[in-house]
Amino acid sequence: MATLATQFKAALGRIEPEIDAKNAAKAHKDVTEVLEADGWLTDLGVSTFLIGSYGRDVSIKRVKDVDVFARLTKATASLRPGKTLDHVTDVLQDAFPDRVERQHRSVKIEFPDYDLSVDVVIARPCVDHPDDHWQIPERIEEDGRASWVETNPTRMGELTTAANKEFLLSADNPNSGVYVPMVKLIRQIRRTWVDDQPGGYFFEVLTYHAFEDLQPDENTVADYLCAILRGIADRLPDYVDEGPDDPTLDDRTVKTKATAKQIEAAADRIAEAADLAEEALEEQDTCRSATLWRDLLGPTQNVDQPEDVFPLPDYCNADGTTKSSGTRVKGAPAVPAGRGRYA
Amino acid sequence: MSHSLAAATDRWREEMVALGFSDDGEQLRGSVRWVGSGGGPATARVGITPTPAFPFAPPQVLILDAGARLEPTFHVDENGAPCLWEDEWPVDEAPWRNPHELLARIADWMEQTAAGWPDDDSCDLERYLEQDPTALVLYDASALVFDTPVRTTIGPTSGTVTVTAERRRIRDVDGRRRSRKNNRLAWVADIGVVTRPLRSWNDVAAALDHRATEVDRLISFGVVSLLLLRYTHGGAPGALALRVRRAAADIDVVACESADTSAATRVMRAGPAAPQLADVPIAVVGCGAIGSFAADLLFRSGARYLTLVDGERLRPGNIVRHLARVEHVGRPKTEAVRACLSGVDPDVSRVRTRGPLYDLDDAVALVRGHQVVLDATGSARASSLLATAADRVGRELGHTVVSACVQRDGDVLRVDRMPQRRSEAHLPALPLLDDTTGLRERGCGSPVSPTPPGAVVAAAGLALRVVLDEATRECALPASVVQVQSPQPEPPYHHRGEITSADSRDTTHAAAS
Numbered sequence: 001m002a003t004l005a006t007q008f009k010a011a012l013g014r015i016e017p018e019i020d021a022k023n024a025a026k027a028h029k030d031v032t033e034v035l036e037a038d039g040w041l042t043d044l045g046v047s048t049f050l051i052g053s054y055g056r057d058v059s060i061k062r063v064k065d066v067d068v069f070a071r072l073t074k075a076t077a078s079l080r081p082g083k084t085l086d087h088v089t090d091v092l093q094d095a096f097p098d099r100v101e102r103q104h105r106s107v108k109i110e111f112p113d114y115d116l117s118v119d120v121v122i123a124r125p126c127v128d129h130p131d132d133h134w135q136i137p138e139r140i141e142e143d144g145r146a147s148w149v150e151t152n153p154t155r156m157g158e159l160t161t162a163a164n165k166e167f168l169l170s171a172d173n174p175n176s177g178v179y180v181p182m183v184k185l186i187r188q189i190r191r192t193w194v195d196d197q198p199g200g201y202f203f204e205v206l207t208y209h210a211f212e213d214l215q216p217d218e219n220t221v222a223d224y225l226c227a228i229l230r231g232i233a234d235r236l237p238d239y240v241d242e243g244p245d246d247p248t249l250d251d252r253t254v255k256t257k258a259t260a261k262q263i264e265a266a267a268d269r270i271a272e273a274a275d276l277a278e279e280a281l282e283e284q285d286t287c288r289s290a291t292l293w294r295d296l297l298g299p300t301q302n303v304d305q306p307e308d309v310f311p312l313p314d315y316c317n318a319d320g321t322t323k324s325s326g327t328r329v330k331g332a333p334a335v336p337a338g339r340g341r342y343a
Numbered sequence: 344m345s346h347s348l349a350a351a352t353d354r355w356r357e358e359m360v361a362l363g364f365s366d367d368g369e370q371l372r373g374s375v376r377w378v379g380s381g382g383g384p385a386t387a388r389v390g391i392t393p394t395p396a397f398p399f400a401p402p403q404v405l406i407l408d409a410g411a412r413l414e415p416t417f418h419v420d421e422n423g424a425p426c427l428w429e430d431e432w433p434v435d436e437a438p439w440r441n442p443h444e445l446l447a448r449i450a451d452w453m454e455q456t457a458a459g460w461p462d463d464d465s466c467d468l469e470r471y472l473e474q475d476p477t478a479l480v481l482y483d484a485s486a487l488v489f490d491t492p493v494r495t496t497i498g499p500t501s502g503t504v505t506v507t508a509e510r511r512r513i514r515d516v517d518g519r520r521r522s523r524k525n526n527r528l529a530w531v532a533d534i535g536v537v538t539r540p541l542r543s544w545n546d547v548a549a550a551l552d553h554r555a556t557e558v559d560r561l562i563s564f565g566v567v568s569l570l571l572l573r574y575t576h577g578g579a580p581g582a583l584a585l586r587v588r589r590a591a592a593d594i595d596v597v598a599c600e601s602a603d604t605s606a607a608t609r610v611m612r613a614g615p616a617a618p619q620l621a622d623v624p625i626a627v628v629g630c631g632a633i634g635s636f637a638a639d640l641l642f643r644s645g646a647r648y649l650t651l652v653d654g655e656r657l658r659p660g661n662i663v664r665h666l667a668r669v670e671h672v673g674r675p676k677t678e679a680v681r682a683c684l685s686g687v688d689p690d691v692s693r694v695r696t697r698g699p700l701y702d703l704d705d706a707v708a709l710v711r712g713h714q715v716v717l718d719a720t721g722s723a724r725a726s727s728l729l730a731t732a733a734d735r736v737g738r739e740l741g742h743t744v745v746s747a748c749v750q751r752d753g754d755v756l757r758v759d760r761m762p763q764r765r766s767e768a769h770l771p772a773l774p775l776l777d778d779t780t781g782l783r784e785r786g787c788g789s790p791v792s793p794t795p796p797g798a799v800v801a802a803a804g805l806a807l808r809v810v811l812d813e814a815t816r817e818c819a820l821p822a823s824v825v826q827v828q829s830p831q832p833e834p835p836y837h838h839r840g841e842i843t844s845a846d847s848r849d850t851t852h853a854a855a856s
Contacts, residue, residue: 003360004353009368131597169549170365170372172407219365286353313353317344323346 001281002218002243002289011310012221015188017054020063022129023114025056028068029038031109031118034095035070040087045073051153053122053200055159060182060191061216062302065117069153071134075124081105081137083147086124094121105137124149133249137266155248156204165210165284176222183207184234185225185297188309192298193269199256205254206232221295226277233274287316351440352398357649358442359375359391359687372407377450380457385411389449396533401439413453416539417460418600425452429465459538465776466581468574471540471599478599480584482531482571485605487829489555492528492567505604506531506571529569530558537581544594547572547585563589573600594730606649609688617645618669623814626650626713628729630676630721632794633747635666635683635805641810642684647693650685650713651677654699664796674804700725706732710742717806718746720777723848733761743813747806751776754829758809763822770823770844773836798828821845 017024017140032048037040053059054065070088093100098157100276106121126133127148135148164177181244183204190203210231218224235244238264242252258266273296290312299306315323335341353538358365364373379385388407392398393460404425406413417586418426427448428439438444453464481498486508495508501574506529534550539549550834562566570585584601587594600610613743626645627638638651653676661676668755671679677696700706706728710716718729725745733744747758750773761771782791805826812820823844830837835846 002356003366005360005366005368006353022396079483155400158760173365173367173372173390176365176367176372219360219363255521286350286357299828314352315350322350323481333433336835339433 002283002286003185003222004280004286004290004293005220005222007311007313008221009291011293012184014300014307014311015060015184017059017061017063020059020061020116021054023111023116024050024066025036027066027109027111027116027118029070030095031092031120031294032103033090035088035120038087038091040089041070041072044075044079045071047073048120049154051157053187053204055153056157057205058160058180058187060184060187061300062308063116063301065119068118068120069134070120070122072122072124078126079124080120080341081122085137087120087287088120102272107294112269123151124148124292150249152248159208159247163208166183167211167216167224169221169224178218178221179211181221181342182211182228183220183226188297189270189273191301192195192296193273193327194266197262199258200265201241202254202256202258203232206235206239206246208247209235210246222281226274227280229270229274229277233267233271236263236270240264240267277286285322287322288320290316290319291320348398348434350364352393355440355442356393357396357677362446364391364444365437375446375449375453377410377453379411379413379454379512381411381541383411383735385409385453387411387449387453387543388412391445395465396524398437398440399434401437402445406453410456411815413457413669413707416455417463417465418469425449425456427452460577462577463579464579466539466574466576466579468537468572468576468583469579469600472585472596474598474600476588476600476831477502478584478586479503480506480569480571480599480601481604482582482584482601483508484573484603485581485606485607487531487571488574489531492525492561492739494525494532495527495529495569504569506569509777525566527568528561528566531562531571532558532565533573535574538578540570541583541596544587544596547596550574552811559594559600562587562594565589581811589716606607606688606690613643613645619815620645622810624650624713625810625814626647626652626709628652628709628716628718628725629720629722631655631661631721632664632796632799633721633749633802633806635676635680636800637717637719637747637806637810638667638680639683639687640696640803640807642687644811645715646814647688648688649694650709650710651680651694651696652700653672653677653699658784660791663703664794664799700728702727703731707736710744711740714742714838716742716744717808717810718744719748719803721748730761736752741816745806745807745809745813749792749794749798749802749803750798751829752792753829755831756798756805756826756828758802758805760809760813760820760822760823764818767822770835770842771833773831773833801826801828 035046037049048068048070050066052067053064054063084108085102087278088098089102092107092109094210096109096272101108109118111117113294117210121136123134123136123319126135133150136151138149140149160180163176163179167177167179167230169178180237186203187200190200207228210228214227214231216224216226225309243256246252246254276292276296280296283289283292294308294310294312299308312318317323349602356366356371359371362373364371369392373389375387376391377387379383388422390405390407391402393402404423404427419425430440439450461714479498479502481503488508488510494507496505496507498505511525511528512533532551532554541550547570548559551558558567568587571585572583574581574583582601582603584599586597586599625641627634627649628766629639630651638649642649653689655676657665657674657679657708658674659672662669666683667679671682671834673694679692680698681691684694700709710732716729720726729744737743741744744761745758746761749756755773763769782793784791805824809820809824812818821844824841826841827836827839830839835842
């Protein structure tokens with residue numbers, strides 16, 4: 001049994017997007033200032049907040065894009081999203097020349113200095129449930145009209161916070177939430193073991209369901225990871241045709257760009273990963289176990305200088321053997337004279 | 344940390360997890376069962392963090408929830424964390440590396456705390472208050488004056504303060520134009536048995552009892568700035584020095600390290616023979632290399648009735664192999680040594696100095712007047728005089744001459760005692776080798792021995808053993824004791840180690856039979 005808690009703590013540190021977080025916050029602030037300085041948008045009650053994995057604090061190194069939800073709190077059912085997006089594009093273009101690109105239902109701004117982009121998604125209060133949901137344009141026609149689709153981007157953040165309070169490493173330590181770290185590790189494993197699709201959010205939802213289904217209560221990150229990864233591996237084949245339930249909206253499932261074949265392939269790979277995690281946990285030799293955990297988590301990605309996410313203990317060789325303990329004779333006492341000395 | 348220790352620490356964490364502890368990579372959290380003060384079982388929640396000092400020091404332990412009523416008193420650090428082990432352990436024997444022993448110790452700490460530490464006699468009240476690491480308060484425990492303001496003086500070094508026995512009258516301190524002598528006064532009190540740490544002025548005031556009002560007044564007036572509280576804990580005596588100052592709403596209390604300057608404390612580390620040695624007259628003839636260090640060791644061991652005999656002045660070239668320092672150059676060696684002894688204990692009133700031995704009558708008189716005469720001259724003439732004197736009057740008086748030297752440039756350290764007792768014989772002499780190095784000091788006629796300082800100090804230590812053996816009348820050591828630092832061609836000096844005339848005789852007898 002090798003849970004290697006200090007190594008897992010270091011591993012989580014290595015995928016933590018610290019610098020990205022600072023840059024993302026600065027980019028978000030710059031975009032918001034521009035939007036809130038515009039009179040027309042101000043009249044529509046523009047108010048922004050971060051959504052996406054970065055907004056929920058479950059992103060991992062590197063963060064390449066940041067989603068900003070631009071709520072038009074005073075917008076009515078007659079608001080034309082095409083016109084609105086055009087205006088938002090113009091406003092941002094003036095502020096960030098040559099860095100703005102109009103997308104189908106959002107506006108993308110590049111921040112080359114930070115090597116990331118910000119996607120501004122406009123939203124209006126849901127016509128039927130204005131207090132509960134928002135609506136974003138599903139597809140904008142050439143005349144600027146659009147059909148709207150319900151979304152609840154804040155809900156996933158709320159669920160994340162609640163799950164991180166519920167699932168703890170230590171019941172008497174409210175700061176020992178293990179749900180968020182687990183989402184990050186699962187996202188890292190997806191990057192290492194799965195080809196592009198399904199994406200990170202799909203696996204985040206799978207992680208959420210695994211926690212809800214299994215209600216795990218473990219003492220270490222390693223134990224949690226084994227349990228959750230196995231839970232995902234067991235359920236993933238069920239979602240080849242239809243994604244998992246969307247935890248943020250009743251009677252909806254999570255959509256993915258992944259094909260059925262891609263999901264089947266992902267299911268096979270995640271099953272392999274779960275087997276590897278269990279082997280690592282059961283391994284009695286610490287160094288051998290550490291190399292298995294290292295292989296499970298792979299290297300950091302989208303960075304100039306990738307490194308293994310899971311650092312081996314200093315006393316381990318890269319091949320899983322244990323380093324020589326030095327010149328001291330094995331079994332020789334550190335203090336040959338024992339206790340009761342004076343000098 | 345070495346690889347093996349790091350691996351062992353990881354295994355230790357895994358064992359803690361196997362015992363039900365959670366591990367977030369930094370702190371381990373789990374339960375510890377213990378027996379509460381009422382005898383009922385309790386389960387505490389604890390957090391255990393191996394600090395960077397682990398496993399050379401215990402992990403930091405925090406009681407998150409004792410699970411029963413528990414008010415920490417003694418054996419806690421400034422953060423309230425339990426101090427589980429006050430003593431140090433070799434890392435490979437350290438009990439905290441065994442998770443079961445660690446948890447048992449935590450349980451024992453809680454049980455002892457709940458019971459009020461009934462068998463505890465630690466006197467470390469300083470640790471429970473804010474501390475001033477720069478201050479040291481000195482006091483003579485045998486001459487304390489209680490329950491009145493007393494004068495303090497600046498101590499021997501920066502940051503030290505001495506509490507004197509000089510009373511200052513309240514009238515003196517009340518006036519507007521106070522004498523400087525009445526500033527920074529101390530108040531000494533005996534607060535008796537302590538059952539819990541003092542953590543604030545309120546605790547101190549409660550311990551001072553009826554004296555608290557007056558002490559508070561004097562502190563508020565800016566007159567008393569130091570408290571010295573004598574107490575006992577578990578039968579052991581202790582003292583707590585506190586720097587005190589009136590703050591806005593309260594009195595600030597800061598603990599200072601304190602130390603007793605009384606003779607009893609100063610000789611505490613002198614060894615078991617110290618009380619016996621104090622009145623034994625001992626002469627050290629020759630205050631050069633061996634003699635100066637031997638005199639120092641004798642003085643530190645409790646000998647106070649000393650006669651230092653030498654006729655030479657201290658030269659700069661002597662210093663590297665001598666007790667004295669550069670500032671003593673030019674003084675008679677005897678005076679230089681005496682000055683050094685006064686740095687150990689200022690009372691050198693019974694340490695006398697005199698010039699060199701003159702003749703046999705002089706030597707006989709010296710042996711008559713001293714129970715032990717240490718000959719550290721290295722001089723054939725002086726040693727002959729003393730040996731003859733010992734032979735003449737030593738046996739009759741029970742006085743001895745102990746002759747110490749180094750030979751062969753420090754390869755052999757030798758001490759002979761005279762006169763011999765019945766059937767004793769000294770070890771044979773080492774022949775003189777004609778291999779002098781030719782070292783000579785400019786303007787000084789006699790050759791300089793290349794013996795290194797370490798051999799000189801070792802020879803002084805050997806001489807001390809024999810002198811103490813005679814001074815305490817134990818008489819357990821044979822006539823010759825030799826330490827061979829480097830093997831010599833001549834038996835019995837051809838093996839490294841210690842040989843004595845008794846060993847040599849046994850060997851001779853065994854060979855003869």
